[in-house]
Amino acid sequence: MAQTTPETADWVSRLADDVIAEAERRAPGKPVVCASGLSPSGPIHLGNLREVMVPHLVADEVKRRGVPCVHLLSWDDYDRFRRVPAGVAGVDASWEEHIGRPLTSVPPPAGSPYGSWAEHFKAPLLAAMEAMGVEMRAISQTERYTAGTYREQILFAMRERRRIDTVLDRYRTKAKQGQPGQQSQQGQQADEAERAALEGSGAAGEDDGSAAGAGTEYYPYKPYCSACGRDLTTVTAYDDDTTELSYVCACGHAETVKLSEYTHGKLVWKVDWPMRWAYEGVVFEPSGVDHHSPGSSWVVGGQLVSEIFGGKQPIGPMYAFVGISGMAKMSSSRGGVPIAADALEIMEAPLLRWLYARRRPNQSFKIAFDGEIQRTYDEWDALARKVADGSAQPADAAAYARAVATAAGPLPATPRPLPFRMLASVVDITTGDEEQTLRILREVDPAEPVASLDEARPRLDRAAHWVTTQVPAEQRTWVRQEPDVELLGSLGAEDREALRLLLEGLAEHWSLDGLTTLVYGVPKLRAGLTLDAKPTPELKVAQRGFFALLYRLLIGRETGPRLPTLLLAVGEQRVRRLLTLP
Known part of the structure; x- marks a missing residue:
């Protein structure tokens, strides 16, 4: 059996070591049982997803080592309907009459294709787990209790x-x-x-x-x-x-x-929770911070399972909160909280897996739906490059490996993972026009042009969804239809010369890397330096001024998408028309 070493172990490997050893002590030769428990009382948000992802990652590592393992997802759908959550579409105060009934006996929100409240909120998580490669055995507590499974x-x-x-x-x-x-x-x-x-x-x-x-x-x-x-x-x-x-x-x-x-x-x-630990023979189950205060269900359950039910409490860490960039702490009793399905509309499945794999369970973290999503993708792509060239730290490489594949095999990936921020800018500027998008992406790297938008999918689709749903209208990019004749006519000699140098170099530098060199290089040439000269503080000031001028002439404000991407998206002929002096 493969064992980890201090030099290569990440938190998942260390927990898997403990789980395998504990399972051998408790029930030698039997499959290892890892467990999660969720109540479909409302939207199952990204904080609740940690209840699934921690056992999944550990169970998957156990399976990678060739040890039989099952991950149980216990749906607490026989719990009572406690309150009517605010902000859930298709739900109003009339649902108060169902308070106290099992979640499987409460009607779903109006217009739902599902048969009950519980099934309505289970469905999107089940679909998200399938997309993320999470293998588990789902158990309905309604089915268990009403079938008399727990009668004894x-x-x-x-x-x-x-x-x-x-x-x-x-x-x-x-x-x-x-x-x-x-x-x-x-x-x-x-x-x-x-x-x-x-x-x-x-x-x-x-x-x-x-x-x-x-x-x-x-x-x-x-x-x-x-x-x-x-x-x-x-x-x-x-x-x-x-x-x-x-x-x-x-x-x-x-x-x-x-x-x-x-x-x-x-x-x-x-009493229910420790009874099920004994019944299922659960070896590993994490729990949230709400379970670890004195007198809470985890603490009391540990006493009841051993003193009453003759079993043992699972081993498992306490996990911390997951927040959303720009939002308060999530609560599933309130509507409008992002769920895994929402995240997967802007994130590729391996990226979302990575966010849970790279942090120890007791570390809180945030998931970005705002502009920070671009930085998240940048970090992910940088890690991919480090893994490819062998320079990634062992724990980082392990988290990456757990994100892109499971014991069952690799997850689907974008064949040509172009930078997310660039794709977002292109979609923003072209308003999603596929012909224009393909034209721009072909010009990103003329030596290896993108032949089809499918090469950039699903990342391209994730970027498009993010732009259309998360970027406020006032932050969208609108390229001028006509030159700003008044601004062009007011420019001094230095700005005129800078524009001339830019236009003169467009054809030669028309690629993403080439335009990057050019827009940063024009102020260097104006200062009498070469294109590859290292920037000085004075030069950085000149570059910022030049960039602001280009933004004003192209989109009417002083900031915007990265200029090389913007220029590619606008197109060489239109750039020349908007920047040519009258």
């Missing part, structure tokens, strides 16, 4: 309810000691922000089934009312011998059912 575990938990309550009570005491009144206002706000940011991770309100009042017996099971379908129920009695369970609902319905037959309810979250 439920009956066992009910028999052991007093022992469970004793474990939970250790942490209820701690929670009382840390009442919000003892925190600073700033601390309370930070805690609330973090709780909101990780909704949808499976925390599900951190329900432990606490009794309604003093002297009331504790029950770790919550039935869904057979009359109204909601969980506004209170268990009033349970008989271990007959498994008869009595409950009343806030809707007024009351009944007695046999829990050995009844399948319309579930264990409360803090």
Whole structure:
């Protein structure tokens, strides 16, 4: 079995070492089980995606080593519908009547092709995971509970309810000691922000089934009312011998059912999670920061799985937040948060994988939807070049390898990955005209011209989508239709000479690299230097002034896309017409 060394290990390799060793201790010869859990209570945003990507990357590394491994994605779709999220298209206040019902029993937003609220929000993530090469086995908790899969575990938990309550009570005491009144206002706000940011991770309100009042017996099971379908129920009695369970609902319905037959309810979250660890034999599962405070489901679950269910808590790191450049922390209870499908409209799948692979789970990071996306692509392309020439650091090379391929094989890639910022500028200037776009891309490198736009796809399509959806109208580039005769006529001798030198060199330098040399070189020639002279501070000032002049003459403002790309996009003849002195 391949083992990593300190010189080559990245965080994924080190976790895979631990996971394989732990799996051998627990269940020698059996497949390694890695797990994720998500509640499709709303848009499953890019913070929730870390719940999937951390186990995926570790499971994929285990598979690369030839060790059998399965990645379980547990859909907590039998969780209650807690609130109506704001900003979700096709949803209004009428959905409040479904609060308390299972997510699979709530209708989807109006106009959705899916059969339920849960399926509506699962679908885009499942499609994104397929595009990203994430192999997993999906489990619907609705299907598990309603099929009676956990019947023995439920009956066992009910028999052991007093022992469970004793474990939970250790942490209820701690929670009382840390009442919000003892925190600073700033601390309370930070805690609330973090709780909101990780909704949808499976925390599900951190329900432990606490009794309604003093002297009331504790029950770790919550039935869904057979009359109204909601969980506004209170268990009033349970008989271990007959498994008869009595409950009343806030809707007024009351009944007695046999829990050995009844399948319309579930264990409360803090009991449900450790039960499933034992049932599935989970070896590795990460969890968000919301699970790691005293008394949280991860902490309590570790006690319950060992003391009650006879299993072991998975190993796994706590993962930090994922933010969006220019946006506040994400919450799946609010509409309008970017999901993986949104990111894949502007990022190639390997790039999005890389953002999760290059950072340790406990490191927070941001995903750029604004202008920083261009810098992200630049970093990605620079890393690709370093990997190709062998100069990349081992951990960086490992992250790159995990991004571009899985144990099953390589992910689709753009055959000719031209710079994203250049493609964005071209699409911006041509407003997506494919004939003009191809004309420009052919001229980028005349020695190896682009023969078809397909060579630049899917990156070209990602750039086009970013420009049309993320770049504000006032930042779009509009090339002048006619020369600015007034500005041209007002130029002094130095500016006139600079324009002459530029126009004189256009034909000879008409390629991306050539125009880069030319636009930076004209101020050098004006200063009596050669084109390859190193810039001085004075020269940099002259270059900035020359660039501003060209922008004003071409697009009517003093900044814009990179000038070499802009010139290529405008075309030689039109450049000459806009820059020729009257």
